[in-house]
Amino acid sequence: MKKPNLRRQVAFWLLLPLLALLALDAWLTYQRAMSAAHVAFDRSLEYSLKSIREGTRLVNGTVEVDLPYLALEMFESNAGGKIYYLIREEGGRAVTGYPDLPMPSPRAAPESYQTSFYDASVRGEELRMSVLRLPVHDVPGAQTRVVWIMVGETIEPRQALARQILIGSLLQECLLVVLALAIVWLGVGRGLRPLHLLSAKVAARTEDDPAPLDKAGLPNEVEPLVESINQYIGRLRRMQESRRRFFTDAAHQLKTPLAIIQAESELALRETLNEPARLHLTRLNGAVRQAAKGVQQLLSLSRLDNDSSEIGMLAPLRLDKLARSATLDWSPVARARNIDLGFEHEADVEVMGNRELLAELCGNLIDNAVRYAGDGSIITVRVARVEEDPLLQVIDNGPGIAPHERDAVFERFYRSQTEQYVEGSGLGLAIVREIARVHHAQIRLGDAPGGGLVVSVRFASNVP
CATH class of the missing domain: 1.10.287.130 (Signal transduction histidine kinase, dimerisation/phosphotransfer (DHp) domain)
Structure with missing residues (x-):
């Protein structure tokens, strides 16, 4: 199972609210952009109304309109949307334009000579409408008519401008979010540095170091x-x-x-x-x-x-001489059980060690071999070098130890299936493992050629 990462978790839980805020800000930005687009485009609509107003007059009781096509074409070419217009007498006929354009609601209806804006839907399209209520006079006849001038535009150009503003704003805000997450990532990493240093201190300690950890230089939270x-x-x-x-x-x-x-x-x-x-x-x-x-x-x-003091007592000694002496000490026991106990060494082999502890290690390995290999077996104690590392081996042709038990036999009081009918306390190999640990040596169990067990203790090459 993958372990959780604190920096990833902090970044993730910051990313969620930042994305929510980004979505809210995007909605607010779009609304502001649409408002700004309405202001900009409404000015063009108002300009069109004023242009049409200048061409509207009352002649002999009839409303006539000199429609300024040039102004409408200019407005349409600049905005890129569809233009709808209508000039209608109040309570009467449509003078010109699109008669199906809806009139403003009473609330949106303007006063005379004033411009008002409202939203409408015509022919399946959303329009932004501008309306002007204009009284026109026939001076000779002193007649007055009220005319409604309406100009509408589809809102696609306004939406396109709002989207353009929104995209630009979102790009900036996404960049800010990425930078914020990067700053948080670096900040959390910086904040966790004391914990990494503390972890390194704990990892560097030996197993038997009883000294308390130093709190100097650590933040108050740690x-x-x-x-x-x-x-x-x-x-x-x-x-x-x-x-x-x-x-x-x-x-x-x-x-x-x-x-x-x-x-x-x-x-x-x-x-x-x-x-x-x-x-x-x-x-x-x-x-x-x-x-x-x-x-x-x-x-x-x-x-x-x-007892960490044992490590400080290590000194150079001849491993081959020590192993030979231990082999000679166990020779009487081997002869009594008709065991062929021999010793081999290739050259003088030195190690950094404690003589008493290594003698006990050799004795326990030979004792185990004598006990579990059985009467009439062959046991060889061998000292050599492997890649300049001193190596001690005890080889027997007994029943051996099953591969699945080779880690367990180093536990205290563990008795393998081959040891059930042999006297013993189950502590010999546990002692061997502890002595090997004190000497920074590696111990391994393997199969002997032709059957049996090989116990190998490999020391570090501290002495050239």
Whole structure:
């Protein structure tokens, strides 16, 4: 599932109201543009009315109109719309023009010599109408007639002008919206920089670094987050220290009684006993030995879990000599079980490490191989270099470990299906993993040629 991005979310939630405001502004801009177009075009209509008025007169009681075609043609050519006109006597006949043009409503009817504007629909077209109520006089006969002069124009030119104004305004506003989003994008990125720095600080910390995070240089809004993280680090450190003390105290409390029980059982086995008693004592002695080993392993894990001082104790040492010594230490156990335990090395191999911890790592790997490969198996401890990196391998021809279990066997107290009938605590490989972590080494399980298991520990080439 794709993770949400804060900058994208801020930009998205700003974009929605900006688009809504842009739509509202577009509507308002179009209305203002239409009003401006009406003002501009209405002046032309008013000019046409005045031109027609000058050519309207009363002769012998009859209204005559000298229609200024030149003015109408000029008006039509400039605006690009259709022109409709009508000259009508008030309450009487249409003198000239389009007789179906609608008269203005009483509310829109102008006073004499005044011009009024209104909207109308004629022949399926929307018109903008101008109307002038003009009294005309026949001087010799002293007669008066009232004439309505109307000139209308289709509104397409006005709409085209309004759209042109709207498009220009929208282009400017869209540019402003894009610039605003870019500014917000950069601003949010700038504002999140302290969080990125904080994330880098947390990522750069080692797993066992108990020091609180530094709040210097962070904005006030981030300080509560850092304070919460520091409180969590403090609680976690106290919990880890309490657990380590518990394991250490419990192991020390158990070591002495277990040692006494083991010694007493071994002394009792030297006495003359009947077979059932000897069988029970032998089982008791084996269980005590296993418990003592488990206590020692718990002590090792407790020491390795959070003791960062082990990293500072690394020094150059010969890995091949250390592995040879561990192999010799386990030779008696291997001979007792008819196991062919051998050692191979190509050249002198040095690593940066802790001698005691690496000896325990080798011992645990050989112990696991002896236990789970079985009697009569072949085990080889090998030291070499791979691309200048020191490599320690323990190879056996036993049943191996199924691929789907190779990650799980490094968990504490995990017992694979091949280990169900073998004595063990399930802590050996967990200790190996922790020692490898302290030495910044990589551990991997693989298949041995011809069947079996290969445990490889690859160290960084710190020593040339």
